[in-house]
Amino acid sequence: MRHTAAKAFAAAAMTAAALATVAVPAMADPATGVTPAAQDIVGAGSDTTQALLNQFSTDYNASLTAAGNTTSPRLYSWDATGTDPITPKTGASTISRPNGSGAGISALNANTSATLDFARSSRTRQGTDPSSDLFVAFAKxxxxxxxxxxxxxxxxxxxxxxxxxxxxxxxxxxxxxxxxxxxxxxxxxxxxxxxxxxxxxxxxxxxxxxxxxxxxxxxxxxxxxxxxxxxxxxxxxxxxxxxxxxxxxxxxxxxxxxxxxxxNGVAPLTATGTLNAAFANPTYGRVLYNVVRDTEWTATTVQGTALRAIFGPTGYICSTTGRTTISSYGYLNLAAASCGSTI
Incomplete structure (x- = not known):
């Protein structure tokens, strides 16, 4: 079943030199020694959003721990590249590491929630994607x-x-x-x-x-x-x-x-080095998604509740904290009414 679509969104010279960087280590895969539990929310797929989802995983799990919540499913995300194959969670099938949006979506649909619960996707729905998938929007x-x-x-x-x-x-x-x-x-x-x-x-x-x-x-x-x-x-x-x-x-x-x-004469970056909203036009702009199975998204199970608590309109990613992280990682925030909406 499909839900409200994410709204479409409407880009000076080239950046001549790289912006100054700060050496900040990024997590890759679940932390060493951590094996996601069978009920945890685990995903794979797009390279574009892997660093952002790694940060969401760290912060969301920490928020549960800080609240004294020891029972709710945690969030984990496997990078697009690394040691292959992978066992996404306890008791899961061993699978080839999905590298890219298409590979993540294929792996999601080839398995069950016992293996993967979502796929990171930097592309929108295509005609070949199963109608049983939902693309949950979260950033531009x-x-x-x-x-x-x-x-x-x-x-x-x-x-x-x-x-x-x-x-x-x-x-x-x-x-x-x-x-x-x-x-x-x-x-x-x-x-x-x-x-x-x-x-x-x-x-x-x-x-x-x-x-x-x-x-x-x-x-x-x-x-x-x-x-x-x-x-x-x-x-x-x-x-x-x-x-x-x-x-x-x-x-x-x-x-x-x-x-x-x-x-076409439009710069991808603003003068301050952020993503130029004018460049994120209907031709070169895109919505980013996490793909889930409709039956699990709407279910009243522990995992269904956790999926909505993480990716939904009132979930962690669409919260003020989540939106701040999205900006820090270089993306634009969707309008509040569009974050967590599905196609």
């Missing part, structure tokens, strides 16, 4: 293209430019064709199951990918050696990049030397 993001600081790419590209580049169109394979410095363009895309990948390609018109396009680098990891190239172009979550700039990083979950660039 945007996707732009990135390139190495000091490289050959220009400050701005249009939507058509991006379509031409990823089509490897004749006469459009050198940065000089777009006002940049001469150099053969190297278009990269994230892994196939990436929600950022599918969203970005849809936003630029779903081009037929040309032979010059390389797929595979983990999304939102600017430290990947393949991307440390003056001619590379790579899609990037604006919110995730801002979160990394705010110090929410690990050795690999880091923007590295990649800087965010403009599309």
């Amino acid at each position: 993001d945007a996707v732009t293209w990135s390139a190495k600081s000091g490289g050959h790419a220009p400050a701005n590209l249009t939507t058509q430019d991006l379509n031409d580049i990823y089509s490897c169109k004749a006469g459009k394979t050198n940065w000089s064709a777009f006002g940049g410095t001469a150099g053969t363009i190297k278009p990269y895309l994230p892994q196939l199951s990436s929600g950022t990948r599918s969203f970005f390609l849809g936003a630029i018109g779903n081009p037929t990918l040309g032979a010059c396009v390389v797929s595979g680098p983990e999304e939102n990891e600017g430290t990947n050696a393949l991307l440390d190239d003056i001619d590379v172009i790579f899609p990037y979550s604006v919110g995730h990049w801002v979160g990394q700039a705010n110090g929410h990083t690990t050795a690999t979950d880091n923007k590295g030397n990649l800087t965010l660039r403009n599309i």
Whole structure:
């Protein structure tokens, strides 16, 4: 059963240098030595929102402990990459670690609440998703293209430019064709199951990918050696990049030397380095979701109650505390009436 849809939401020069970062360790997976209990709320999937969900896990669980609540299910989230396979919770089936929105949603639907309770998703519902899934909205993001600081790419590209580049169109394979410095363009895309990948390609018109396009680098990891190239172009979550700039990083979950660039003359960042709401327009802006099974979301069980207490309109993520964390990690908050709504 479907519920109220999250509202649609309506982006100066490129950032020439990375914002100052603070080395703040981010949790990855449930803490060492912690095995989620069978009744706990456990998820996996999108790389884009994994650091944010790790923080929610830490803070939500601490809030229960501080309140003296020792019985309610805790929240845990498995990162998109790491040791493989994983056993998500006590008594669960061992599964391949889901890497990306699509993989998380597939794993959710291939198993039961004994294994996974939600999937992180940076993409919206697609026609191939089961109608029994609910996409629970909680934040806004945007996707732009990135390139190495000091490289050959220009400050701005249009939507058509991006379509031409990823089509490897004749006469459009050198940065000089777009006002940049001469150099053969190297278009990269994230892994196939990436929600950022599918969203970005849809936003630029779903081009037929040309032979010059390389797929595979983990999304939102600017430290990947393949991307440390003056001619590379790579899609990037604006919110995730801002979160990394705010110090929410690990050795690999880091923007590295990649800087965010403009599309159609609109900057993805404000002058103060936050996600530009004007860039988070209907073309390049997106809602972020946690996907759950409808039957469990509406159930009066312990787990159903916990799902709503975490992800629902009056739940932890949509609370004042949760919304502050969303901002800290680089994303925009949804209107109060949209946070926790489902499609």
